[in-house]
Every structure is written in structure tokens, then in C-alpha cells.
Amino acid sequence: MNNSRFARTAGWLAVPCLIAAGLLAWYVTREPVSPFESRQVAVADIDPALVARGEYVAPLSDCVACHSVPGGAPFAGGLEMATPLGAIHATNVTPDRETGIGNYSLAQFDRAVRHGVAPGGRRLYPAMPYPSYAKLSDDDVRALYAFFMKGVAPVKQANIPSDIPWPLNMRWPVALWNGVFTDSAPYVEKAGQDPLWNRGAYIVQGAGHCGSCHSPRGLAFNEKALDESGTPFLAGALLDGWYAPSLRNDHNTGLGRWTEPEIVQFLKTGRNQHAVVFGSMTEAFNNSTQFMNDEDLAAIARYLKSLPGDHQRDGTPWQYQSVAATKPNTPGAHTYETRCASCHGLDGKGQPEWMPPLAGATSALASENASAINITLNGSQRVVAAGVPDAYRMPAFREQLSDQQIAEVLTYVRSTWGNRSEAVDAKAVSKLREHTDPASSSPIILQMR
Template sequence: MKNMLKGLGAALCVALPILAQAPADAATPAGAGAADQALVQRGAYLAQLGDCAACHTAPKGKPFAGGLPMNTPMGRIYVTNITPDAQTGIGGYTEADFARALREGVAKDGHNLYPAMPYPSYAKVNDDDVKALYAFFMHGVAPVQQANRESDIKWPLNMRWPLMFWNMAFLQKGAYRDKPGKDVAWNRGAYLVQGLGHCGSCHTPRGVAFQESALDESGSAFVSGALLDGWFASNLTGEHNSGLGRWSDEDLRTFLKTGANRHASAFGAMTSVINNSTQALSDQDIAAMSAYLKSLPPVGGNGAPAYTYDPQATKVSLDRPANDAGARVYTAYCMHCHGVDGRGFAPMLAPLAGNPNVLAKDASSLINVTLNGTGDLVINGVPSPFPMPGFAAVLDDKQIADVLSFVRAGWNNGAPAVGAAEVAKLRQSTQAGR
């Protein structure tokens, strides 16, 4: 969802949270006495639900102190310090200041935030939850004096005043309201998915001005899958091949709690979501999110029938790997983890047969994870024993294209082939600066 954006649209790239820098002369926060610990604890839970730590904590950095770099087509931006430090963080923010930044994308000093901060989603957060989040960030987070770093974006693209007009066009103000005719679990799930969970920020396609094409289920494009910084955020609708149509409610709840199930394993940015957010959610909230997502009608399919497993043609190819370049690579590098039958050893080693990420029309995630591997899933403090390694230094562009084409065709997957040029493009963009 980048590369073709120019001007204002380009300035809006990246779909992950970032709060603004507080002015250097920020005052002591309002109500800085003893906080209601129950409120602080609730705010801590909500901050996990919003996955705030994933973006506002740099690798090996102090919690919420910022500094994490994010790439955009115009240059690099750096997430900011949202600890209660009065000079470099948000210690001078009142609850009203905090609510305005969270839900309207306007900082204490009046400047507009980039929609890298998903305030179009956070606009739906209700007042009680805003109050709890404010209590947590003011009284449950240790202040860190760490100055914010200016972005690398050059003038005039670094100007923020055009964002006022973007907000006029695309920001829908107002907290979520329960939908009549839907039960309590569905409405809770809708509130979490659309609001603090901000699932649409990554999983919904973007328009020409980089706005989300839909903010809830009333728009057919909502969470139907989108390209995000070299990864394809999966289709979360009921589409039966690349979406959740073949997943049971239990499958989805298991994935949100552990990052893996019989269909797929988390990788890329979703690893961070599982590690920092969804595994910590209550069973009730996980069930609500699953109920809502499983209610979404199918969108984005190519008209193909629902996937059915058929190993015969692939088995013949693997029996004689010299006849197929992709099969040769698979036999040498992939088969021991993902199996001759393509079914892997779920949930520890992901299946490739029928995997929604394999069946997706956009192969970016497959290319990216093959080149660069993925970070560890860490569930209850225990890292996954078999993370996907990167093969950028081992396999050339053609070999990766060959093996992914083999996988996408194998076991009746029936997905389009991958070209070496696609691999080369992602290699260049993801390996830069490594």
C-alpha cells in the first residue's frame, strides 16, 4: 500500500500507532495524586488491547519511550515518547488533551498527527476507556526522559496542516454505538475490532488519499486484506480460501491466543500483535472478537471453489525433484519442516497446503517471510521452538520464485506463480539498511 502515493497521500503512509511529542515546557499532569489502581490496571489491559507497546517501544528500549523507526515512501519517521515525562513525553497532557490526540489526531500544542497513529479507529473508543488509558499512561508507566527524534521526511512533505482537510474528509467522530439486533458478544467484538484493536488499519485496503476504504462492516472492503510495508495483511472476512471461511470459531480463538492453529501461523507484524496484545486478552474478549469477525460475509475471492486437499500431483513431482526446479529447492530447504504432504506439523510448524497466506492473490508475505524469516512468537514467556528462518543469503531471486511457485501450485493450492522480479523488488526494499 505504498510506492504509488504522492503528495498528501504519501505523507499519510504507515498504519501503526504513533502519538505526538509533548512541548518541552509541558506542565505537571492534571490529577497527579494517588491514582485509582483498579482504573490503572484496566488501562493497562486496554493498552495491551491497543498494542501500544509494539509501536512505542523500540528494540531494547524502555517501555513506551519511543524511538522505533518506521519507513514511508518519503522518508523515515520515529515513534514518540508516550511516558509521563513532563519534558519529552506526554506528562503535560490533561485527560482532554490525551482524548483529543487519541480520537482526533491533534496534539496538545495543536499540530496534527500523521494517521500512522490510527486515530480513525481510536475515535470509536468510549469515554470510560479513554479515562482508564489516561490513568495508566500517567500513573502506571514509568517516566523516561528521552527526546523525540525528528522525522527524515523533507519539506514540503513534512508539513502537517493539510491533515486538517484529510480529517474533514475521512475522520468519523463519535464513540462506537451498539448495533440494534446484535447480541452483546457481537457488539463487544465489533467495538474491539473496529476501535482499540484497530484491525482495519492494517487489514483494510486504502484509497487514493491513503484513507481506509471502510471503517466497519457496512463497507464491503473492511478487513478484506491489504499490502502493508512489504507484508500482505490477511483477509479477515468469511472468504473460504484466503480468508477465515474454513476456520471454526475455535480455530480463530486459538490463533488470537497463541498465534498458530491448524491452518496457519502468525508472522511479520502479526507476530508482534500476538506477543504484545491478543494473547493477554480475556477469553471473553477473544470470543467476542471471533464472533464478530466470523460474522463478516466473504469478500475478495476469485470465484474458485473452497479449497480441498489433493496431494497426488505434488507427490509425483517430489518423487522426482530433478524434473522441477521449485521441487528441488523445496526438498532441500523446506520439506523437513513443512512435510512431503505440505501439511506441516501444526501448530508448531505451519501447513502450506490450504494455508490462507499461500492461497492469497498477493504473494508479498510469502516472499518476505522466505527472504527475511520472522520473529519469535513468545507465548506466556516461552519462545516458539521453530521460527521461520530467512533465506535471503542462501537462495537467489529465481530459486525463491521457483519454490514459492511450486508451493502455490502444490497440494491443489492453485494460486498464481511468483516471478523473480517480484522477489528482487521485495529483497531490495526489505534488505535496505540491514
């Protein structure tokens, strides 16, 4: 008796459960609506002018950075990204019909780029910055499609499956993540702001996906803000063993002391009187920002300079102070004089704009010291502007200086010339040394927090 009542109740309960499961299954595998659904274009009919436009939008979006490996064919994929769950690999986005995206319709391409949904409803991992690309205009998506179909050579190169084990490799939960953390509408111009600002906002939030590195992330690896309506937007974040600094008007740790023309110069030439690109930004410069036209760079600068800083987070405004006549006689100061001063100067002012100053440098003022440690251990990559590698680069001190020596010299740098930030601990150096060792078994490739 009791048993049958239980069975009946369970039976009644099963109905809503099944309906809920059905709805969930539909939701997590559905293909979002694309405005191009009924507007498929034959690849043969694509206008060359549109291909040319796409050839500009692709570097604006820095597709090549992830969808290629060094020395490999452009856009053929293969780049390994380590996630906490296992490695994933960027895919082949050349128009090869078998291994690439040659069979994608414009609507399917749109769904992948702006919504992170592959044909058949499979969800992409948000390592693909579709939360940002969602802001792309219909015109730019059409141009990108034209470029990838007609402007890129097809390459037959099979995609590498991810290392993530079952059941963690199921993709459908990403749809729920998308539902909570993404906003799928394209950028809408803000009334009351001039066209330059709006263009800047469009590039920074959308194609440029600056927030992927520069915005802090929440517990679910979601960017805490996707536009200027949230103060965490572009407020600086630790990622891949580098600290991507604030792009807001923070005097010490952001762009507060940079003028709009200086921002333009930095993005166009890789250097200005305040800094030289290093770390992950070298790739963003080499592959993307230097190819942006002057108007777009001016737009980015205008937009970034409109983002207010946060005095509380940023601390007392930095001001240059000369070193006292009696030089500090510490091991850190000595290492600085013998190893660093040739380029960065005893006065810490560097040789702008070729060798960056350390006095007032963001990496020396930010409380996160990862960038300072990482660049000292591993040096910088070549900055390649207009096809020409630059003459100067930061050497790697991994083999020359101990953890203790690096901690001492960085502590000196972070506490001299008006710089006032926390001392560096040798343990932090040791940890980053291990994680950035090419032979390490626990590398940080995609470590977001």
C-alpha cells in the first residue's frame, strides 16, 4: 500500500522532472538565433571589398594570437591552453572543408563568434572570447566571415581533442554559464557620447576584447564587468603569470598619467615614454594593435581616458624622488647597479622610449608583483613593429640570479624613486620560476583568477 502510494507520488513527480529535463536539454543545446539565418551568401559571390574589410577586423580582434602556433600556418589552430581541468586546443579556422570551417554558413559562423555555439549546438569554451565578440556589429561579422572564407588559405590540419576527462568534458553546462554571465546583444551606441568615444567603446569591449586580460574575474572565471557600467571593468587582473594592469585612470597603477596621444603611440609603436609592451601584451601588439588605424587608436584612447580611477585602490599618487646622495648599500641596490642600471638608469628613468623607466612603472607600483618577477626571470619577447624587431629587449635572468637576488632587486625597485609598494618575497619568485620553466610539469598557460 505504502509502496504503491510512493510509486504514484514518484510517478507524478517524474512528470515535471522530465519536463524540466527536456527544457534544460533544449536550452543547453539550442542554437541561438542569428540575423543571418535566411541571408546565407554563396562564398563565390563574396565582395572583395568585404574581404578587405574583414582583413582589418581580424587583427582588430586578434584571432591569430590563439588560432595559430608559432611557426604554423595562420589560423590553422593547435595552440594549447592549460585550464584547471585539462588542456584545450584552439581550432582550425581556415576554410578547409574537412578540418576547418569551410562548411560553415554565415549564420553558423556568427553563432560561433558572437555566441560561442558551434554547429549542432555544441558550446565552445569561453577561452574563445565570445562574451566580448558578442558586441561585434552585424557588418563586422559579415566582413570577418568574408575574410575567413576567401582571404585565408585553407589548411588541412585536424583539431586536437581536449585532455579534459569525462564527465568534466561535457560542454552543455557552458550554456548555463552563458545564460548567467554573458549578454548577447551587439554594441549599442551610447547617446550623449561622441562618435569617437562610441567607436572606442565598441573596439575595447568587443573586437579588442581588452577585458579578457585586463578585467578581474569572478569565481566562475567570468569577467566581473563587460563594459564601463561596472567599476571592475579593465581594473587590472592577474592572468597567465602576468598582471595585466588597470586601463582606467588610476594615477599609479593605470593610465592616469598617460595622455591620449601617448596611448595611441603605445598601441601603434609598442612604446612610449612611460612603458614598453611586455608579457602577453607583446603578442597583442605584434599581432593586433599596431595594425589598427589612427582613428581607431584615437577612439580607444578617448574611451579608456573616460574610465575613472579609484583613489582608494590606487593609493597615494606617485611622485618621482631622487635617490639620496648616500646610495643605499643593500644587496638589492648592488644587483640593480650591476645588472639593471645600464639600461634602466641609476635614476630609474630608463632611456625613453627605447628602455622603459622603472621609476613610476605600473609593474613597480601595483601590489600584484607577478609581472615584475616574470619579466625578470624570463625576459621579454621581441617587439616587432612594422616587420622590424626592436633593437633592445629585456634579458632573462633565470640562470643568473637566484630567487633571493631577484626578490632583493625587485624590492629595491619597488621602494626607490618614489615607488612605494610591498617587498617581494623569494618564495613568490620561486613559485613563478617553477611555473614558467619550459620543462615544468605544472606550467601556467591559461590561469585566470
